[in-house]
Amino acid sequence: MAQLKFRDKTYEVGDGATVLDVLLEHGQEVPNSCRAGVCQSCLMQVVEGEVPEQAQKGLKDSYRAKGLFLACSCQPQADLAVSLPDAAQLRVSAEVTGIRPLSEDVMELVLQTDAPFEYQAGQFVTLWRDERLGRSYSIASLPDDDNGLMFHIRKVARGEFSSWVHEDMKPGDRLSVQGPAGDCFYIPGQPDQDILLIGTGTGLAPLLGIVHDALRHGHRGRLQLIHGAQHPSGLYGHETLTALARDHDNLIYHPCVLNAEDEMDAGIRQDTVEGLVKALVPKPAGWKAYLCGDPDLVNKLRKQLFLAGCNMKDINADAFIPSTPADRIG
Amino acid sequence: MSSLYERIGGEAAVDAAVDVFYRKVLMDDRVNGFFDDVDMDKQIAKQKGFLTMAFGGPNNYTGKDMREGHKHLVARGLNDSHVDAIVELLGETLKELGVADADIQEVANIANGARDDVLNR
Known part of the structure; x- marks a missing residue:
């Protein structure tokens, strides 16, 4: 059975269990959201050992090179030591510059990031209110649009993040942006394809x-x-x-x-x-x-x-x- | 003399065949029940592995993998008739792609060679 090392503690990894399963089971706090290998909220970093290919699926090359992987998609086959990555290297902070309702339950949110932020139209990011609360949203703006990053945030019943956006958020509020991720974007080269x-x-x-x-x-x-x-x-x-x-x-x-x-x-x-x-x-x-x-x-x-x-x-x-x-x- | 895998067209042939083959499988009521709940991305990857093996290409499948991978399907009733259907759909796919009859027969022989492991006999 593989051993998993995190914060000076060592845990046994049960059959088919993921790194996220094991750590949460032992009361360790690891940010997470979709648990399906999509949202990238549960990024962790390899300290020692190797992770299966599946655990790095969809990550950008610079993340792979740093040994980052998705805890929810990582079923360790051999001993592994991991850490939580330094949030500063993954996220950029941003300020709310615009917020207005688009319909009864959709709010338009506009952010200005403190540092330049590169993305493709159609990709998504994870927005973090604090260390604990992060949710993924698609970007509705275009990269060369100087007005900032735009999102459409739908109100979810009892949704923590969307309630914050819909009820309390105001211009000047700060949050951080992680990403981008996703491969739903336009690829030039076939201008006549339907x-x-x-x-x-x-x-x-x-x-x-x-x-x-x-x-x-x-x-x-x-x-x-x-x-x-x-x-x-x-x-x-x-x-x-x-x-x-x-x-x-x-x-x-x-x-x-x-x-x-x-x-x-x-x-x-x-x-x-x-x-x-x-x-x-x-x-x-x-x-x-x-x-x-x-x-x-x-x-x-x-x-x-x-x-x-x-x-x-x-x-x-x-x-x-x-x-x-x-x-x-x- | 070139190998079967080279004659069929190697990796490019696998890529060309996988959509055609998987579409036939999903549309065939004899076998599509076994594929209904499976993630399509994972399924495409598995189909590519299967086609590469059946075309005589490089693969790391062992009899044990085959047994483990199909155990839950055997429990759901997977039997010879389903393997027959898959081999038939594979043949139709290759025919559409213009592969020679003798090569199709060779592919069918390789696929049939895995039958006992797949059915856990």
């Missing part, structure tokens, strides 16, 4: 970045953008996107809701996202697809598009995995 962008809820945020990036690169293929919501009030990008689509012939915006209302805009359809995709692009062979938002829907669409002929490597998915609720920890 692109399908599908988002539910705040899954629209990364898609907006990708759409702007594609238009800026002079993309000529079709950009079919589907935004799905429960109710018309959830289509918080409706006016912006309607206007943007008017200015760009190859951008086609498809707002759709599950629950229609009498007075909603004529352009909004009542349909499921899956149904709309099937009707719009029955044969997605050769298309590129970006899927962001609800994890169940993202996985369902991924399979649907793949079976209908889309290449697996052309499907970029960013499932918004909720953080593990506090009452389910330990």
Whole structure:
């Protein structure tokens, strides 16, 4: 059985257990959120030994080179000594410069980082209120946008971070930004490829970045953008996107809701996202697809598009995995 | 004389075959029940491993891996008919990609060679 060393203590690693499991089980505090190898909240550093390849999947090269790994995805096969990385080397501090509601339950948050921050439109970061509370959000702005980093933050019932943003946050508040991560971004080089962008809820945020990036690169293929919501009030990008689509012939915006209302805009359809995709692009062979938002829907669409002929490597998915609720920890 | 793996086209052929093969597997009601709950990224990686092995390419599979990896599926009813279906879908995939009949037969022989380990017999 492998031994795990952390803060001068040594623990036995049970069969199939991860570094995160073992440390939490013994009452050690390790920041974590999705526990699915996505959000990168549980980054740790190798002091001695080696971690399996899986534990560094999706990390940027500079992180790998430092021996950083994801505690939730690391099942040690041999003895290992680990530490928590110095937060300062991973994060950059930032100030809240703008905050305003976009809809009933979505807040737009704008941050100015203290140091330059490099990212690709469509990637995500983890925002930290303090040492303990961090949550991942997609970036809705563009890298060369001087107005700062923009996010769409949806209010989650009993969500600690989103409650802070929605109820207490004001300009001047400080937080720190870790990342960026994620591979849902526009890749120049195939300007005539048709692109399908599908988002539910705040899954629209990364898609907006990708759409702007594609238009800026002079993309000529079709950009079919589907935004799905429960109710018309959830289509918080409706006016912006309607206007943007008017200015760009190859951008086609498809707002759709599950629950229609009498007075909603004529352009909004009542349909499921899956149904709309099937009707719009029955044969997605050769298309590129970006899927962001609800994890169940993202996985369902991924399979649907793949079976209908889309290449697996052309499907970029960013499932918004909720953080593990506090009452389910330990 | 070139090896089977080289004749089929090596790693590039595996990459070309994996989408076609996995799509057939997911659409085939005889076997797709075994693949329903599996993460698609992990599954693609596993399929690539399987195809590389079946094409006679470099792999580190042992009989023990095969047994361990399929034990839970045997418990769910995996049997000869399912292995037959997989070999058939593999053949159809290679035919679509223009592989010669004699090479397809050789691939089928390699895949069939793992049958007893896969079925834990």
